[in-house]
Amino acid sequence: MLQVLKSLRLTQPTRFASALSSTATNIPSGSADVSAVDSGEPDKLYSKLEIELRGIDPAVLRSYTWFATTAAEHLGIELGKCWSPRKAHHERMTLLKSVHIYKKHRVQYEIRTHFRYMNFHKLTGSTLDTFLEYIERNLPEGVALQAAKTELQQLPAHLQQPPEQV
Structure with missing residues (x-):
């Protein structure tokens, strides 16, 4: 190489x-694939990208939100609302310390999951793919990312023409 x-x-x-x-x-090199940009197909348009982040450390989520919004600014993506709920989601488990007896001796474990939500508006397909790949590759440990995108489409032909007068 x-x-x-x-x-x-x-x-x-x-x-x-x-x-x-x-x-x-x-x-x-003669049989290389042609990229989607050269094919002449129009790029898809997306009205909104919603990102949900889950993690156990709120400071890491805040830092990653700053990273993602900075990356969006450099790519020229319009930033929407970024927010997080005040309280974390608590999940508690109670287990017996002993295997068979001593029911009054228990131990409790708790997992707190913090959430962070980000919205981005008015994206093209190529910009969205680049942005998502970049932020997914730089995702810190212990953080999960879920993305939902809303695509804009043209109206079908039978709905574009006005109805005939009766």
């Missing part, structure tokens, strides 16, 4: 990208 990178000139970015893709997949 290093030999390929050393032999390429940086003044020819198309040759550089095709050489990387052909060496990574062991496919000849």
Whole structure:
């Protein structure tokens, strides 16, 4: 791989990208796949991206929210509402210390899950994919991310024309 990178000139970015893709997949450069950008298909539009973050440490969630909003600003994504509930979700389990007897000797375990919600508005499909991949790759340990996107679509042809007059 290093030999390929050393032999390429940086003044020819198309040759550089095709050489990387052909060496990574062991496919000849003549049969490389055409990307979705060159296919002529219009990019999808999304009105909203809702992200839910779950974690056990609220400070980590706050820090990651700052990271995601900063990344969105650099990509030119419109930031919506970012909020978190005041209280964490508590889950308690009570177990017996002993295996068979001594029912009065118990131990309690508690898990607190903190939530954080972020909304982003007016995204294109390529920007959304790039943004989601970037923030998923930088997700800290102990944090779960759930994303829901709302796509904009055209009205069907039978609904676009006004109804005939009766």
